[in-house]
Structure formats: structure tokens, C-alpha cells
Amino acid sequence: MPLKSLFSALADRVRGRTRTLAVSSTLISVVAAVGCGQLGQKERELTFRVEPGTASWYNGLPHGLVESNLPVQAKGRTEHIHTWWWPARQKDAPAVLYLHGARWNLTGHLFRIEQLRDFGFSVLAIDYRGFGKSDGDYPSEKTVYEDARVAWEYLSRLQPDAGKRFIYGHSLGGAVAIDLASRLAQASEESAAGGLIVESSFSSLPDVARALSYPWLPVQLLMSQRFDSAAKIRRVNVPVLIVHGDADHFIPSHLSEKLYAAAPGKKKLIVVPGGTHNNSMRLGHAEYRQAFADLFGT
Template identity: 40%
Template sequence: MKRWSIFASTTAVIALLAGGCSSLDEHQREWIFQPSDRSWGNTADQTAGMEQVWIDFRSSLTGEPARLHGLWLGNKPESADTPVLLYLHGARYNVNGSAPRIRRMHELGFSVLAIDYRGFGKSTKGLPSEDTAREDARAAWTWLAARHPQQRRYIFGHSLGGAIGIDLAASVKDESGVIVEGTFTSISDVVSSFKWGWLPFEPFITQPFDALAKVKDIGAPLLVVHGALDNLIRPELGRKLYDAATDPKMFVLVKGGSHHSTNTVGGTEYRAAVEQLFSVKAPDPAAPQQQATPGATPPRAAAMRPYDAGRQI
């Protein structure tokens, strides 16, 4: 919360006192992404068993080669029935810092590809922007689709990653479902929810991340998860995002969940929602895994009835 208050006041001062638009843009990108090579906890333990992945492409924005570093945590054995998920993390920490949440999504039945945007971790250096993050997510999605063309593919985004994921889902047509956690409607709405939110920031925002305008264009089932105790991205923003989406969709408010703990505290709710909305069932650790019949068609989540688990708000 403190960091976003600093961002808000800094943006106002720059907008009113400084001259250069490029300087304002750079400050916003720095405060929104807080790019780094930092992660918390014992990284070696967190990422044990995960495969290092490299995704190379040529940026249409710069015309230069770009490289993304990622982590892959697959299911064994993997079949045409195994769903795969693109994991898009939030600000500040690199992909290794998301390892616990990656494992929890894996435990729900997904094979997971998680990436660092340019500017984070071992990916190509540079100050990220909304445009470069959008391009990075699309490159990772293309990579995932090329290697798992027969499997259902899902998009997951936490916080800022949720806005990036919604942007991606609105522009592609081959996703089977989208999950966002602790995600906002727009940067403008986030700033407005803070102490200095009464100031006229919107005309000076260069990185809008307007997920609210794009969520209606998602053509797959959408799961919006939010912690009831999230003081950074308030639950009302998650609910507003859900309300703007088209069916089928589900909103889950996790009691006791904060911006960083919802995925842990809400494990039971997550499991039930993923199974009901997407027909993805978490594997039973005690049951032997069986190879699915090649070419079998998995159930379509879009055929399920819309369900709203978030009537608490």
C-alpha cells in the first residue's frame, strides 16, 4: 500500500512540476512493474523439479531479438487430457518468487509454464512497459500452443499479471479458460482507491492497463478470485471486473485472503471453482495415474452453466 501511495504522489509531482512526458512514462513503468531479479525464500528449494525454459523471439516493438526465461512444471504422465496453464506473475519479484503459487496451480491438475517479462530475472534486460509485457505474454502463449497443440490451454495472472492475462485472452481465440487473482480494473482505479486518489491523475497515466475495457472480449470461461483482506487491490475492483465479463464466469471471495495469501488460504475454494467452471479435476495423489485415450476430447467448460460464488460482496 505504501509503495502505491509513493507512486501516486510521485506521479502527481512529476506531472505538475516536471516537463518531459518520457520522464513521466519511465517513472510510471518503474513504479508499476518494480522489475528486479529478487525472489523470496530459498529459491533452490522452491524451484526444485522445475525445468528451466527459454523463449526466443524478435520484438515487433524494437525489431531486436528478445529472450524470456521461464519455469516449466509438468504432469507425468502427460496426455491430451492434461490441461496446460500460462502463469503471469505480478510486480516486483521474478518468476522464482512465484514458485509456491506455481506448485499450487500444478496441484490443481495443470502443467504450468511461468515466465519472466523482459526486465525481470534472466529475461532480456530493460524497463518493461504495458506494450512489452503484452508482447511477452503473447510470445509465451505462442510457444505453449506450439508445444501442446492438442491440450486445453489456460491463462492465469496474479495482480498485475491478471491485467496482462486479460489483455492476452481478449486477443486470442484458443484459450479454454482464464483465471485472475487479486487483479484490478485499471491503473486509474487502483490509484483512485489510495489516500491521494482524489487528485486528477488519469490524464497523466501512460500505462493504463485497462482490463475493464477488455474483459468483455474474453471468449472463454473466466474465474475471478480475490482475497477479502486484500488492502492493495481492493476486492471491489475484482468484483467490478467480474461484473463486466460475459458468461460463463465465476467470482470467488476468499475470507481471510490477502493480496499475497489468497492462493494458499483459498485452496478449497480454488479446487471447487476450477473443477466446476473448467472441468479440471485435481489428481488424487493416492490414485494411480492412467494414460488417457489418444485423441479423446476433454469436456468443454464453456458448456457449463454460469455460477457466482461471490455473493458476499
């Protein structure tokens, strides 16, 4: 579930000085890959790190959750995005589009989807193309943005009230959520969102790479998958909730603070004491509920 950058993935999860040295040596491999014209594919593989199959902790679909597939056009053919739709117990409840991060498909995210539904949301969750039961090869920054837009159109039909539609993104999915929200800010009112929720995410992928390696390395020159959330969030025109655990060892919480500083308008930052990359919603559930009331009126 947690996102690692291209550099930390190649470092094979080594810690301390050994990890830093491995990250440094990785740059040599990356530069060599550039020379061989192979960087694009390798970078996508190491950015998304798709784990095939079912997560070991997945115990099956809960009652009432409906699976379906959404068509999307890709290079002259139709591909499909696999979706989960789990209506809330309350009729006409607010609905949220759940956008997951790297590595695990939907089966690895059910626990967080359950938490959002316990907050009172109906939840539409998708696997980007290349993940889980969705079609396609390895995803890219471009294709995950496309998939989020297709899913949002579908959610707009499931919940026609724009004020009751929200976007949630975890980790890398936070960057996808911010891209979607920034695009919706330029679209019609009918496609608008009621708010944006970003958890355990970052200001940009090069910022993550720098945070996990030497800050002076010119990683931005080597990365094509950039996910520049700090630039895009400036265009978001809905209330924004940003959450991060202060014990997140995969993405430093100061990158969410940078996101928060860049966000205009009504916003709130929650830094969860003891929160890791994956448990901030559970540990900070009271703060989440209060923020929903303060920011979104839910």
C-alpha cells in the same frame, strides 16, 4: 509480489493520513516529471518496481522443472524471455500459462506455481523482459503483452489441445492475462484457451491509483500505463474465474468485483475470507478446485 500504483510507491508505503498526504504531494512530482519529459520512464519503473536477484525465500528449482529461453523480436534485434516449464505428473494434463505481477521475478513465485501444479496443471511460467534472467531493460505495458503472446504460442506447442490450455494472472499479471485472452478471442480456434483465471487483480491501473489516493484526482490524465482490464474482459469468450482476498491491503477486492461485473458469459467470483494479496489460492483451495470443475470441467 503485490502491485502498488505509481502513487502508492512514491508514497513510500506510508499508512493512514500521512500516506494520503504523501500521495497527494506525489502528484506534484508527477506533473513536474511530465514537464521534464521524464514521466514515461519513471512511471514504468514505479509500476513494475523490478526487484533484481533472487527472492530470499527461494530454495532452488524443484525436480522436473525445465528452464529455457524464448526468442522475441525487439527493435530489430532478438531478445529472450526466460521460462520455467513444469510438467504435471499426469501425462497430457491441462496446462496453464502463469503470468506474474510486479516486483518479483519467477524465484518469488514458486510457491504459487507449486499450488497450481498440485491442482493438476502443467505450468509454463515466464519472466517478462526486464525481470530475472530475461533480456531487456525496464518493461512496459506493451512489452509484457508481447511477451505473454510469445509464451502462449510456446504453450500451444507444449499442449496442443486448446481445451486444455488456460491462462492465469496474479495482480498486475491478471491484467496481462486478460489482454491475452481478449486477443485470443479474435484469433483462430487453434490458438484459443480453455479458460481464464485472475487473482488479486484490478479493473484498471488508474482505478487502483484512485483507490489508494483521493478518488476525485484526475489520475487517468497522468498515467500512460493503464492496463484497462475492465474494457478488455468484455471481449473475452472463455469461462472466467476471478479470485480476491477480502483482506487484500494492496488492491481492494471491489476492483475484482468490477471486473467480474464486466465479464460476459460463464464466470465465477470467489472472495476469500481473510485472504491477502498473496495467499488466496492457499486459503481458498477448496473453492478453487470446485470452480475448476464447474467452469472448466477439470
